[in-house]
Amino acid sequence: MQTSPHAVSEREITARVDLCLPDGRLNPAAIGWSRVPLHRANLRGWGRTMRWDYWCVTSPGQVFAFSASSLDYLAGESAWFLDRRTGEQVASRGLLVPARKVSFSERCGEGSVRIGAGPVRISVDETAAGTRLRLKSAEMEADVLVHRVPDRESLSLVVPWSSRRFQYTVKDVGRPAEGTVRVNGRTYTFTTGDALATLDLGRGRWPSDILWNWGAAAGRPGGRDVAVQIGGKWTDGTGSVENALILDGHVHKISEELVWRYDTSDWHAPWRVTGERVDLEFVPEHVRKSDVRRMGYMRSREAQAFGCYRGTVVADDGEIVDISDLYGWAEEVYRRW
Secondary structure (H helix, E strand, O other): OOOOOEEOOOOEOOOOEEOEOOOOOEOHHHOOEEOOOOEEOOOOOOOOEEEEEEEEEEOOOEEEEEEEEEOOOOEEEEEEEEEOOOOOEEEEEEEEOOOOOEEOOOOOOOOEEEEOOOOOEEEEEEOOOEEEEEEEOOOEEEEEEEEOOOOOOOEEEEEEOOOOOEEEEEEEEEEEEEEEEEEOOEEEEEOOOOOEEEEEEEEEEOOOEEEEEEEEEEEOHHHOOEEEEEEEOOOOOOOOOOOEEEEOOEEEEOOEEOEEEOOOOOOOOOEEEEOOOEEEEEEEEEEEEEEEEEOOOEEEEEEEEEEEEEEEEEOOOOOEEEEEEEEEEEEEEEEEO
8 A cells, every 4th residue: 555645747738639549549649637628538449438427516504416327338327415414315326237328428518418217317418507417316306507617627637557448537626506406305405605516527448446535625715716636546556646726716736646544444534645735634524335236246335425624735836725624525436347
């Protein structure tokens, strides 16, 4: 296990680029990171191709999240709601084998995402007003608009395990949102004054099993727009990392493999994430765990904790940014398929 931070050298991409070559291999020109989504996920091949959109909307009172995913021969759909005040949580899940009525856009921020069959119906549409998120299941119904903020940056990057195994990801953390989520007959309202939405978009061709850490948090302490995006394990050794500070809408790229420390026997204990520019403690408020086995081989094991970050992150110009009670999450996830 890594015990000290490790710096990497990353290339910033500034023009549109195809993720794949005509034969389906990773395009070397696509390896790098960008401040806005520039990649076209022109994926080729079958059997290891993964596509997903995960959205999480947080507010002082509630958390609403959903995932739409496709692995060629099947599609997964899930939604989750947490009442932060009472601790009540509600989930909806579905699995489509074979995948049907499923579509994912090739470019982040353009087009639509659909899962139109199964117990959880999901649609994500880019509109003139912003990104519209709609979901319907037996347990919940949601209609949320995630606003675009002019000139606000996000983090996009390619993680190259090999020419045949690679991942394009977009982390768009902390966009203002508004709308409603109806859970078991009760309606909850998100308002732009306190609701923030985060996108985790993935397009790639994956190995058969993988372990990752992901953390994100956003807020407006002291009137500043502050967001943190951190990851680990799955990117180690690839030369790419998904770490950044987003300060007043501007990405400060953190090009180092961070060190994650946490107690897998007690997910409620504080987590530590450190590096040369990052010194953060995460204190869980609520932990969501699952360990699901399907079809004899597939497995999904995860522990996702929601709570607050505190500590410091250093900006590109050397400013030490204090992080205090910034609400978000930290997770460890294992996937095998």
